[in-house]
Amino acid sequence: MTTLTEADALDGLRDALGLLKDREQVAQRLLESSAKHSFDPDKELDWDAPFEEGKWFWPPELVSLYDTPMWKRMSEEQRILLSRHEAAALASLGIWFEIILMQLLVRHIYDKSATSAHVRYALTEIEDECRHSKMFARLITHGGTPWYPVSRVHQHLGRLFKTISTTPGSFTATLLGEEVLDWMQRLTFPDERVQPLIRGVTRIHVVEEARHVRYAREELRRQMVTAPKWSQEFTRITSGEFARVFSVAFVNPDVYTNVGLDRREALAQVKASGHRRDVMQQGSKRLTDFLDDIGVLRGVGRKLWKSSGLLA
Secondary structure, eight states: OOOOOHHHHHSSOEETTEEOOOHHHHHHHHHHHHHHSOOOHHHHSOTTSOOOTTOBSSOGGGSTTTTSHHHHHSOHHHHHHHHHHHHHHHHHHHHHHHHHHHHHHHHHHTTSOTTSHHHHHHHHHHHHHHHHHHHHHHHHHHHTOOOOOOOHHHHHHHHHHHHHOOHHHHHHHHHHHHHHHHHHHHHHTTOTTBOHHHHHHHHHHHHHHHHHHHHHHHHHHHHHHHSOHHHHHHHHHHHHHHHHHHHHHTSOTHHHHHTTOOHHHHHHHHHHOHHHHHHHHHHHHHHHHHHHHTTOSOHHHHHHHHHHTSOO
16 A cells, blocks of 8 residues: 655645645744743742632533533532532643643654754644643642542553554544643633633643644644555544543543532533533534544544544
């Protein structure tokens, strides 16, 4: 089976979205943006300011139990407490995911020219992700909540995935982890109901993640055109399975126990919640539309995405 070379990909090759963009030009623009719009969270954010009474730690509409029967029985104080723990759980999930992403990026550039803009930007993104992980860890500590690691099963699945993933599979998973949270954070940082520190953390993350999404999208487009057919099909299946893992891991069920709720009842109500399903599908729509356009959401993979609840 013949695989298209990089030169072939740049010689007028296109996908459903148009001509593929030059890898070096994209990376150079992202490097220039990084030089202008990168942040040091330790210096940019006021970590000494106390939390404000009555303000949320996550927009209420994005809290998992919002608009369920259990939510309607909860006091405002308990709802805000749940938002505090869910924000910590999402930060914990973000750390887990970014550690996987950094390893995937290192694998991606292992045999590429270290002097290329493409590799230099990957290293720049790894720097960003290191700062993000430290920022999320500091936020969890500052909020006085536990760290919420993913389950042992999901830890092992993550270890397996980063070991066997193809390059296009890695970039598909990268976008899944980045774009759903990015959609939520874009609703969070301008929301004056939310704690200023949370808004500051999400603002930094949104600005810097926009570059990461651009890098991953452009590289995934190239990979889905130039990779062997078996790799493309393997990517469809593994991305669908990763979507199923991601949707389950998105909210750690320990948050319900830690705010005094019945864990089993809470999980059942979240699963039955039409509002929650709409939130997750809205958060995924920009990504699933893109993946559909470039041929990722096909066959068994599409069925797995549907079963994850992220694809309508």
